[in-house]
Amino acid sequence: MGFPNWFVVAFLSWVFFVSSTHQSQTSQSGVLLQIRKQLEYPEALQIWENNTGDLCNLPSTPHMSITCQGIFVTELRIMGDKLTKVSEFSGFAIPNQTLSESFSIDSFVTTLTRLTSLRVLSLVSLGVWGPLPDKIHRLSLLELLDMSSNFMFGSVPSQLSRLVNLQSLTLDSNFFNGTAPNWFDSLSNLTILSLKNNRLKGQFPSSICRIRSLTDVAFSHNELSGKLPDLSTLTSLHLLDLRDNHLDSELPLMPEGVATVLLSNNSFSGEILEQFSKRNQLQHLDLSFNVLSGTPPSSLFSLPNITYLNLASNMLTGTLPDHLSCGGKLGFVDISVNRLIGALPSCLGAASDGRLVKVGGNCLSSDIRNQHPESYCKAAYKEKKNSKGKEVWVLIGVIGGAIAVVLFLLGILILCRRCCSRRTLEQHTVPKVVQETPPAGISSELLANARFISQAAKFGTQGAPVYKLFTLQELEEATDNFDKSMFLGEGSLGKLYKGRLENGTYVAVRSLALFRKYSIRNLKLRLDLLSKLRHPHLVALLGHCIDDGGHDDSTVNRVFLIYEYVPNGDFRTHLSESRPEMILTWSDRLAVLIGVAKAVHFLHTGVIPASFSNRLKTNNILLDEHRIVKLSDYGMSVIVDDFEQLEGKDDSQKSWHMTRLEDDVYKFGFILLESLLGPIVSGKGEAFLLNEMASFGSQDGRRRIVDPIVLTTSTQESLSIVISITNKCISPESSTRPSFEDVLWNLQYAAQVQATADADQKSDAMSQS
Template sequence: MQVFSLKRLFLFLSLLSFLFSLTSAQYQTLSPSQTKLLIRLYHILQSPQALSPLNTTTNFCYLPQSPNLTITCSNNQVTELIVVGDRPFSSNWRNALSASFSIDAFFTTLVRLSSLEVLSLVSLGMWGPLTSKIDRLNSLRVLNLSSNHIYGDIPKEISTMTSLQNLVLSNNYMNGTVPNLKPLTGLAELDLGFNRLGPDFPSLSNSIVKLVLKNNSLTKLPQNLAKSLSMVEKLDLSFNKLSGWVPSSLFSLPSIKYLDLSHNKLTGQLPETLTCSNSISFVDISNNMLSGTLPSCIVSNSSNRVVDFSWNCLNMVDMRYQHPNSYCNEGALAAVLPPPNDITTSKKSSTSLIVGIVGGVLGCVAIIALIVGIVLKKAKKQGRFEDGSVFKPKKGKSVAKSSRTPVDKRHATQAARLGAMEVTPYRIFTIEELEEATNNFDHSNLIKNSAQGQFYKGWLQDGTTVVVRCLKLKQKYFSQNLAQYMDIISKLRHRHLVSIIGHCTSDDQDSINTPTMVYLVTEYVCNGTLRSHLTEWRKREMLKWPQRVTAAIGVARGVQFLHNVSVPGITGNDINADNVFLDHTLTAKVGNFNLPKLPSNKNHKGASESSISLFEENIHGSIRNIEQGQKEDIYQLGLILLEVLTGKPAQSKNQLDSVKSLLQKGLNEGQEKLKGIVDPTICGTFAMDSLRTVVELTLNCLTENARDRPSIDDVLWNLQYSVQVQEGWASSGNLSVQL
């Protein structure tokens, strides 16, 4: 009996000792110096909610973990610090910390936590350049500073942090060239998306598993890129400015599962012999300028693979979702075959390639010579060339004068430069062609008669439906001045504009060299306006949330193009939901935008010295300067966003102020309040964070002080961020709406 009691006592003491050791191992206390450092960081970050309430008596190592805060300790030192705040990236810096914040002071304090291995500081409103002091945290395995307002270059010292395995700096304002990251031989994840980095592609070690560089300014893919991506599983290079050929080796990377090259300017054909990795399950090459036939390996195993190849110039696919070949010809003319660095060929195939290239060049020369001969012969029959460039017809009222002929090489260069253009090549029409198209401008074809001109519906000989806009000049202009002006007009073509595809000028019979009428030929968009798709639910397809944000992005891109197409830009436009048209693919196109002003004949007797507009000023009055015009366009864009959110336009200033107040209240009081304000037809189709981003952007665009409104680039950034959040929500098993 006594032996049994001693055995029980021994077991009890052993259990007690084990529990004590376990508790001691789990229960860490920080050194006083480390505690003071955390308190100081808390104050420098202006008391973020995730760290409240903390004081010197708080046992940081024993705080319960949460989605917003994790602190892990070892040997009385902080080894892991994860903080997620409530100040995400905002285009107008609304969520940034106040001017008293010092990023240098913050990192000077932070690097004294020298045992840190995991550092994640997300949505804390930090702003300023990332300091080179970051390399003092040489034990870091994970560095995540995403969704802040950090700007400037990525410091080159980051290349010395050889312990890094995960580097995430996405959703900031960082720019410039990414430093050489080859020394980071253990780096598995690199996410630099949604910055302004470029133009050079970063140098990487071959340890990368996840590489996200979307929404930056990268311009070219290295042809030997695959050598450094032998372990990559996810590669996202979408929404950059990448041009040239697609390295076919990217599709056959041994571990690749996710490949996104969409929304770039990639050209050429993918080889028919392209091989695809068995592991690849997602491929997006949409919205590029690829031509030819889609390789069979991409579309095979379609039940186990998501593939998007829309909006290229591919053959043997559904042409409703492809551009015409002319869209890609300029960029893809020299990109029919993959580059030599990307294929392995024998001596025989190399010889064949050389022969093919020589033959192709000779063929092109012959074709060009033939075209030139035909043009010259036709010119000789109909009239003559004046000053070597301006063509004069033999007879008729029509005066088709320009600083270049329709086949001018500069036109092709300009078309290639406008990567988003989705219209037919620009051309000069004769008045006879337009009379035939409109049945002599018959009243039955009159669409609109306003101060901005008469608008006629017409049909060209090839069956294309167009709109002919007739503008009467307010004074007479020399042909040379008008030709220069029409050259500017010819550049107003973009996928998200109701684009001008040609023009014609005509004159009085009394004065053949001074045109009095200008006819602008624009594309005809037949699927209704954005407003009709938001309000006329009995007639139109009602747009769900993803479709609405996509349309808003299209409007913003059209406005961005207008602001940058010329110097000064085209601003102060009449942008509203009735002037935004949707085509059969629901692509948004801005119509009724302003035209540049036509300079008057300064040396012409009796002519005014001031610039004369071809159109009456719009209803918003004159624009004092270009900056005011840009900010006015942002305000109009805000009204469109408000209509996208609520499904109806604001009818008065009082109603507008009331809706703005409700939206602000919804942001402050929570998602249920916000859901009660937005259009009920989109309920269940949006991610709350996606909706909140657009609501915040809308209020910023509609702020009374024009200086506080975001730039058009910031508007685009936020809308694209909203889409990214929406896609993440949909891919997590929530409701997804097919665009």
């Protein structure tokens, strides 16, 4: 008996559907396997190896997840272990960290675009390198794109503006080096925009101000310059992070609901606007290392939600009112290195409910030890006022001259009109003369705050690493049983090995032999102190391992310290380096010196008890992949020396305390010297350096001994400032040596002088071209 026609048609349709569905499913799995191959089989995708049939049903791991809707992949997240590291190969591709030279980012993106239903794409730390192709726009349904911590360079492709469904765009920690795009307003649904840690130039993109949905904007650690526009239109903005750029306008207007504003290490000028005092949702405000002036609004300290307020290293003047009120949530205040005078308000005093307050480097009467005399701040204020007075007279002169010229021309015109029987004179107006803000003040230098963890942490932002107790077995596995191939060197503090932890993180393991036996309890107390020394310019101590050798007497004479691995070499090596891409200019050296000074200043004043004798040498100053300075071997006096808190001790111990403090200043003086003299000091001792210092007194002497790279990349004024502070640091009389606060201020001023000169030179070159 034959089947009816309708049944045959239905059966054939079902067969075709099942067949096409299977083919589609196979096709999607094939694309994923091709992606795995192009990424050169990362460890995160090892789970795919024996599950090539249906990858949609694989369980998620911390490094990989796939989400499917039906048979189509809608979300793909992969996190690798190829951390961003700068080295050779055109300044971008790194043999040990990027994918191989055979990798093609164009082919890779072409493969990705075959996942036509993709809404979420996160490819982090996978070693992807090359210019991001325009064809990325073919993933038209994308709502989240995160390709951070890779090695992509060139311009951010304009075709990204066609991804109109995009809600989150994160391209942090790459090498994008074109002008910051100004088409972001095409992405009208965008809530998170983050391009931190790149090399983007030009002005802040004004198109961003037209995206009302934005909650997070982060362009920190780039090279943006110029004016920051009015941001009050960003009514949903929660986080603004523009640290470490070259922005030089007055502070812009901010939206009322903003919670975190990070504008440190720029060149913002003018006064702190009263608008900040009305931002009741504000929790974290960092305006440090700019050139802001005037007296900070007192209501800023009493905002209901403010927890962190950093106004350090500006040109703030005046007196804080006695009745100043601090908000109940305010836990950290830094107003150090300004020009403030008068008494410190009680809410910022010593008994301030556990609040951490930094006030050094002002002229306040309540903290004599770390303050300048009041005349210092008044003189600076008077000088600034006189400077403004001169500008006013110049302005009056200009206007007066303009009026005289106009009157002269007017007289001629009247005479001509009388002679020629012309019509009555028309009214003329004198154009308004606009006064420009003169460049002045402190350097914009990097000061990332380790206490701050971004509100966007769920999108990949990482805070400070957690301190951990390691076992000896873990360290043996990480170092291949302390194999010779992992040996990095040996010094007075023991042997140093490179290691790789189970999660792929590279570390440096120091085997420290103790000169005296400690009880395990005593040693743990000391290590606990050392673990609390956390700062952006300190090599992070990740943990320790106590080796008691199996003894039963509860004593120990060896300990392993596990640090973050900083792969880009030490300062001494860079000073001696002749390869063009590794040479440090004068501005580069100032940035390194400022970072070290900040770290040591923190060790002296930012922790209790303070850490002195921090083994300051150029080969203990490391540079990371972004040339950010990291000080190593600090705080060892906590372990290798007898360490005591000095409160309530006798005068001899107080004297010992001051000697240790000045020892760091003295040692830092020789770091300054090596920075000035360059490779000629390699292997030379202190006596040689002290002898060479005599040549600084004349121009011919400087030309003879100062590193040619320094001479050709510095101004005389900037160089003289550093030479002066170097002489003071290495003064034979310890009482005449400066504090680290003074050292830091002078270095920042030298950097600002140099930056201003470089900007002027660049401007002149552009105008001539």
